[in-house]
Amino acid sequence: MSRIKKAFLNGKAFIGFLTGGDPSIEKSLEFIGEMVHAGADIVEIGIPFSDPIAEGPVIQRANLRALSAGATLPRLFGLVESVRKTSEVPLVFLTYLNPVFVYGYDAFFKEASRVGLDGIIIPDLPYEEGGEVRPFAEKYGIDLISLIAPTSDERIGEIAKNAAGFVYAVSSMGVTGMRGEIATDIGAMTKKVKAAAKIPTAIGFGINTVEQARSLSALADGVIVGSAIVKIIEEYGKDAGREVYRYVLEMKKAVTE
Amino acid sequence: MKGRFGEFGGQYIPETLMNEVKRLEESYEFYKNDPSFAAELNGLLKNYAGRPSLLYYAEKMTRNLGGARIYLKREDLNHTGSHKINNVLGQTLLAKRMGKTRVIAETGAGQHGVATATAAALLGLECEIFMGKEDTERQALNVYRMELLGAKVNAVTSGTMTLKDAVNETMRDWTGRVHDTLYVLGSVMGPHPFPTIVRDFQSVIGKETREQLLEKEGKLPYAVLACVGGGSNAMGMFYRFIEDKSVKLIGCEAAGRGIDTPENAATIANGSVGIFHGMKSYFCQNEEGQIAPVYSISAGLDYPGIGPEHAYLYKSGRAEYVPVTDSEAVAAFEYLARTEGIICAIESAHAVAHAMKIAKDIPNTESIVICLSGRGDKDVAAIARYRGIKLYE
Numbered sequence: 335m336s337r338i339k340k341a342f343l344n345g346k347a348f349i350g351f352l353t354g355g356d357p358s359i360e361k362s363l364e365f366i367g368e369m370v371h372a373g374a375d376i377v378e379i380g381i382p383f384s385d386p387i388a389e390g391p392v393i394q395r396a397n398l399r400a401l402s403a404g405a406t407l408p409r410l411f412g413l414v415e416s417v418r419k420t421s422e423v424p425l426v427f428l429t430y431l432n433p434v435f436v437y438g439y440d441a442f443f444k445e446a447s448r449v450g451l452d453g454i455i456i457p458d459l460p461y462e463e464g465g466e467v468r469p470f471a472e473k474y475g476i477d478l479i480s481l482i483a484p485t486s487d488e489r490i491g492e493i494a495k496n497a498a499g500f501v502y503a504v505s506s507m508g509v510t511g512m513r514g515e516i517a518t519d520i521g522a523m524t525k526k527v528k529a530a531a532k533i534p535t536a537i538g539f540g541i542n543t544v545e546q547a548r549s550l551s552a553l554a555d556g557v558i559v560g561s562a563i564v565k566i567i568e569e570y571g572k573d574a575g576r577e578v579y580r581y582v583l584e585m586k587k588a589v590t591e
Numbered sequence: 592m593k594g595r596f597g598e599f600g601g602q603y604i605p606e607t608l609m610n611e612v613k614r615l616e617e618s619y620e621f622y623k624n625d626p627s628f629a630a631e632l633n634g635l636l637k638n639y640a641g642r643p644s645l646l647y648y649a650e651k652m653t654r655n656l657g658g659a660r661i662y663l664k665r666e667d668l669n670h671t672g673s674h675k676i677n678n679v680l681g682q683t684l685l686a687k688r689m690g691k692t693r694v695i696a697e698t699g700a701g702q703h704g705v706a707t708a709t710a711a712a713l714l715g716l717e718c719e720i721f722m723g724k725e726d727t728e729r730q731a732l733n734v735y736r737m738e739l740l741g742a743k744v745n746a747v748t749s750g751t752m753t754l755k756d757a758v759n760e761t762m763r764d765w766t767g768r769v770h771d772t773l774y775v776l777g778s779v780m781g782p783h784p785f786p787t788i789v790r791d792f793q794s795v796i797g798k799e800t801r802e803q804l805l806e807k808e809g810k811l812p813y814a815v816l817a818c819v820g821g822g823s824n825a826m827g828m829f830y831r832f833i834e835d836k837s838v839k840l841i842g843c844e845a846a847g848r849g850i851d852t853p854e855n856a857a858t859i860a861n862g863s864v865g866i867f868h869g870m871k872s873y874f875c876q877n878e879e880g881q882i883a884p885v886y887s888i889s890a891g892l893d894y895p896g897i898g899p900e901h902a903y904l905y906k907s908g909r910a911e912y913v914p915v916t917d918s919e920a921v922a923a924f925e926y927l928a929r930t931e932g933i934i935c936a937i938e939s940a941h942a943v944a945h946a947m948k949i950a951k952d953i954p955n956t957e958s959i960v961i962c963l964s965g966r967g968d969k970d971v972a973a974i975a976r977y978r979g980i981k982l983y984e
Contacts, residue, residue, distance in 0.1 A: 436880030508767030
C-alpha cells in the first residue's frame with residue numbers, strides 16, 4: 335500500500351505545506367520534522383518558482399526567499415532524501431510545470447522515485463494537458479494529484495475518476511492565501527467529488543483557523559494548510575520550528591476531533 | 592490538435608480557469624460566424640478606430656536607402672495610437688455578448704491598457720488594468736490617460752514589477768472573478784483560445800496590407816517586417832501572407848543592450864522551449880526553468896516569451912526572427928522622424944531598424960512592408976533621456 339493511501343487510514347488527515355528552501359534547505363528539513371512530530375499526515379513541499387501564478391502574496395514571498403537562498407530542484411530532491419532517512423511521512427511536491435518540463439519528465443520522475451517522493455501537484459497542469467506528464471508519473475510510481483475547483487462543475491466526474499493519490503478540492507476562487515471565510519458551496523462540491531473518486535479527498539486554499547479546519551474536515555478526508563504555515567515561517571524565520579510545531583499540533587487536533 | 596501550433600500552445604492554466612476558457616472558446620467560435628457580431632465589429636473598426644489604416648509609400652526613405660521600395664502600414668494612425676485597438680474592440684464586444692460586466696488587462700508600455708480602457712468606456716464595461724510598478728513610473732502619462740478613461744490602474748509590485756508580472760497579476764485577478772470578468776489579453780499569447788482570437792482580430796492588418804499593396808504594386812511584397820514582443824502586430828501582419836510562400840516574414844525582437852549581454856528580451860535568439868503563462872513556447876529562462884528577468888528600452892517588447900504560433904513559424908522555418916538592439920532602434924526612431932516626418936513607437940522602430948539593414952540588398956523592383964504598430968508620443972521623454980537630455984513628462 336502506498337504511503338499516501340496509508341495516511342488516510344487513521345481518521346481525517348492533516349496536510350501541511352511549506353515552500354522548500356525557505357529560509358534554507360536545512361531549516362525546511364527541521365520544519366518538516368516538526369510538522370511530522372506534531373501529527374501532520376502528509377507534507378507538501380513547494381518548489382519555488384519565479385512566477386507562481388496560483389499563489390497569493392504570502393507564498394509568492396516565500397518563493398522569492400527560497401530562490402534567493404539558492405533553492406534548486408537537485409537540492410529539493412536532496413531534501414526529500416534527507417526526510418526519508420528518518421521518516422515514512424508521505425511527501426508531495428507542489429510545483430509549476432516549467433521546472434519539471436525543463437528538467438525532463440523522465441529524468442524528473444526517475445529522480446523523484448529514487449529519493450522517495452510520493453506525489454506531485456502541478457497547479458498549471460489541468461486534466462486536458464495531463465497526458466504529457468501522467469505516463470512518466472505512472473512509470474515511476476508517483477501519484478499525479480488532481481485539483482478540482484469551485485468552477486469545475488461537469489468536469490468533476492472525469493477528473494476525479496482519473497485522479498491518483500488524493501483529490502485536492504480547492505475551497506475558494508482565486509489564489510492561495512488565508513481567508514476569513516470560505517464562501518463557496520464546498521459541501522456540495524466535495525459531495526460530487528467523493529461520489530466520483532475512488533480515492534480520498536482533501537480540501538485546501540484559504541484554511542487557517544481551527545474552526546475552519548474542524549468544519550471542513552467534516553466534509554472531506556483531510557484538510558491542506560499552506561499559507562498559514564508559510565506565514566509563521568516568514569514571521570519567525572530560522573526560529574520558526576517551535577511555532578510550526580504548536581500550530582500543526584492544534585490544527586491536527588481540530589481535524590481529528 | 593486543438594489549440595496547438597505544432598508542439599506549441601496548449602492550455603497550461605489552473606483548473607479554476609478551465610471552464611471559463613472553454614466558454615470563451617465556444618462563444619468565440621459562435622460569434623466569429625455571427626453576421627450581427629461581424630457587422631458591429633466592422634462598424635467600430637471603420638467609424639471609431641479609423642480603419643482601414645493607410646499603406647504609405649515611404650519614398651524618401653526608399654531613395655535614401657537605395658534598394659527595395661519601402662511601405663509603412665500605419666497602425667499608428669488608429670484611434671488610441673496603435674494596433675492594440677483592433678483586438679480590444681473584438682474582445683470587449685465578445686465580453687459583452689458573453690454577459691460580462693468587467694474587463695481586466697495587463698499592459699507594459701500602456702498601449703494595450705489605454706486601448707482596453709477606451710473600449711471599456713465606449714461599451715460601458717468596468718475596467719481594471721494591471722501594470723508593473725516600474726512601468727507605471729516609466730509611463731506615468733499613460734497611467735493618467737487610463738484613469739481619465741475611467742479605468743482603475745493597479746501598480747504591480749510582485750517579481751520584477753514589469754510586463755510578465757502584470758500578466759501574472761491579471762491572471763490571479765481573473766482566477767478570483769471569472770463569473771463577471773473577461774481577461775482581455777493583449778497579445779497572441781497565453782492559453783488557447785487567446786493566441787487564435789488575438790491573431791484573428793489582428794489579421795485585419797495583413798489582410799488590408801495585401802490588398803493595398805497588390806493595388807499599388809501589382810504583386811506581393813518581397814518581405815513583411817514587424818516587431819515582436821508577445822507578437823500580436825507581427826502575427827496580424829504575417830497571418831494572411833503565410834500561404835504566400837515567396838513572401839519573407841521577419842519578426843524583430845528586442846536585443847536590449849545586446850544578445851550577448853544579460854540585458855535583452857530576445858526570446859528566439861536566447862530562449863529555449865518552456866511552459867509558462869498558459870502556453871508551451873520559447874522563453875528566456877535559466878537552466879532550472881526559472882523565468883529570466885528581461886530588459887528592453889521598449890516596455891512593450893520587455894517580455895520573456897513569444898506567442899506559440901510564432902514559435903511554430905520559427906521552428907518550421909516559415910518566418911525568421913532577428914535581434915535589434917536599443918541603440919539600433921533609437922537610431923531608426925530618429926531616422927524615421929527626420930526622413931519621413933513620422934514619430935513611431937520605439938517598439939515599431941525595431942522593425943524599421945532591421946528594414947534599414949536589409950533594404951539596400953533587395954532589388955528596387957521589389958517592395959517591403961514595415962508594420963508601424965504604434966505612434967511614438969509615449970516614447971519621446973524616454974528617447975530624450977537615452978540621449979542624455981533630462982526631460983520628464
